[in-house]
Amino acid sequence: MVLFSLYRLRGRCSAITLVLLLLSGNLFGQTQEQEDLQRKSASVAIPEVFDFSELFNQEKMTREAFEQRKIQREARLRDRFSRLEALEGAVDPQTYVVGPGDEFLFNLWGPGEIQIPLTVSPEGVLLVPSVGEIHVAGKPLSEVKIQVLERATSIYNHTEVGLTLEAMRLFRVHVTGEVQYPGTYLAQADHRVSEMIVEAGGVTDRAWRNHVALRRASGDTFFVDLDAFVSRGDLANDFFVNGGDVIHVLSVENADHLVHVQGDLESAGAYAIIDGEDLLAFLRRIRALKRNTDLSSITVRRTEETLHQQSMQPFASGNPEKNTSFLLRHGDQILLPSPYVYVRGAVRNPGAYPFALNLTARDYAGMAGGDYRSGSIRGVKVFHAATGKTVKGPDTIVQMGDMVSVPQSWGERFRDYLTVVSTITSLILAAKAVGVFGN
Numbered sequence: 001m002v003l004f005s006l007y008r009l010r011g012r013c014s015a016i017t018l019v020l021l022l023l024s025g026n027l028f029g030q031t032q033e034q035e036d037l038q039r040k041s042a043s044v045a046i047p048e049v050f051d052f053s054e055l056f057n058q059e060k061m062t063r064e065a066f067e068q069r070k071i072q073r074e075a076r077l078r079d080r081f082s083r084l085e086a087l088e089g090a091v092d093p094q095t096y097v098v099g100p101g102d103e104f105l106f107n108l109w110g111p112g113e114i115q116i117p118l119t120v121s122p123e124g125v126l127l128v129p130s131v132g133e134i135h136v137a138g139k140p141l142s143e144v145k146i147q148v149l150e151r152a153t154s155i156y157n158h159t160e161v162g163l164t165l166e167a168m169r170l171f172r173v174h175v176t177g178e179v180q181y182p183g184t185y186l187a188q189a190d191h192r193v194s195e196m197i198v199e200a201g202g203v204t205d206r207a208w209r210n211h212v213a214l215r216r217a218s219g220d221t222f223f224v225d226l227d228a229f230v231s232r233g234d235l236a237n238d239f240f241v242n243g244g245d246v247i248h249v250l251s252v253e254n255a256d257h258l259v260h261v262q263g264d265l266e267s268a269g270a271y272a273i274i275d276g277e278d279l280l281a282f283l284r285r286i287r288a289l290k291r292n293t294d295l296s297s298i299t300v301r302r303t304e305e306t307l308h309q310q311s312m313q314p315f316a317s318g319n320p321e322k323n324t325s326f327l328l329r330h331g332d333q334i335l336l337p338s339p340y341v342y343v344r345g346a347v348r349n350p351g352a353y354p355f356a357l358n359l360t361a362r363d364y365a366g367m368a369g370g371d372y373r374s375g376s377i378r379g380v381k382v383f384h385a386a387t388g389k390t391v392k393g394p395d396t397i398v399q400m401g402d403m404v405s406v407p408q409s410w411g412e413r414f415r416d417y418l419t420v421v422s423t424i425t426s427l428i429l430a431a432k433a434v435g436v437f438g439n
Helices: 002-009 013-024 032-045 063-082 141-153 193-199 226-232 279-285 361-367 375-379 410-433
Strands: 103-109 113-119 125-128 132-135 160-167 171-177 183-187 207-215 221-224 246-251 258-262 269-272 299-303 309-312 333-335 340-345 351-354 381-383 390-392 403-406
Touching (some): 132 141, 141 160, 207 226, 340 361
Antiparallel strands (some): 103 113, 103 160, 207 221, 207 246
16 A cells, blocks of 8 residues: 555655645644644744844944944053063063154253153154154164264253163054964064964964964064974074064965874874974974873874885884884874774764773773664774774774774664654655545
8 A cells, every 4th residue: 555655656746745734734733732832843943043232232233333342452452551561571672673652761861850751653753852853663772772862962962861762662463374363463562473373362273383474564574483482482483573563374284294193183183394303203392292192002104106005103112113213204194092982873972982901892882872782782893093994893902092883783773764664654644635646
């Protein structure tokens, strides 16, 4: 009867569509409670667009409101910068570049002691009393002092003259590329590139940390190695920022020499390597080594020119070259031992579970809520991350980073099949009842 009905159903998709519409309506005498339940289910399945006006307590964020929020944010930053903050060290007059907003004290000693505050104008000019305008923007502080004192000495006879930097200006620095929040940020001349990247939320997982570009307004470009600062505290190339600088964090895909780290999810990803960098130095640089890391289980897969893939364990006990440095090459795949075992398939709680020595696939399937008495446990498979091979059997010993896959049993698949057949049969009988197929 079912097969005959299916045969007559062929070519009548529109009729089935009509039946589904009828079933969703109240032609079968739905109660008001059923209709309310349907409406509630629909609202859950298709959520409404989130209304951001609830956040701002207004119907729409106007341009004026946006500008007002921006002004308030910058006011808070200015208030923070106006308070006395710890400096990394004394300002170096040879490297500090003067710009609009810098505040000076013009000091006169003689018959009387006078201190006159001066501020560099937006045009980059310092207006010195009785001396006139002196263009100082873009010049080192040491040069500005010499220029001001030379001109002031000829005016103020029999008086000692001095110029002191009283407060550093605020300026804007643009942070773009692979950072969490690209944008424009307020800074001062004692801020370094690494600090501005932190202001932008830090770098993303795709960042080329060893090749951060610093583009000056003058057109010069320098490169900063963030890893050198983080791992070794090297400040040599962590430059101080200046007004109008653009800090651009390049994507790691732009690097000429890349390796891929797999296994340990915390360190997984693509990384740029330095020419002549060995495996151990690289792992230290990316901070992938932990106290319990088993070096002997680290595997490197390398594709040769003949397209043959070779697997090596540089630190294995049986390797005669384990005490020598293992130089990395472009395209190497580094498999790190993961502290977890991953369980998937026909279990109640799939996911990652802590690795324990000498446990089997049956043990991990039981941790994840699998029925060790069912027939499906006999078909369990273990993918060994270190070798790339798959072994079948519940008594297989599981290693770090392995994946345990539990298949569905025959009974579970048969129940799913019956559910589908029962649903189709119910639709056909309902269509027959309303006369869709005729007599």
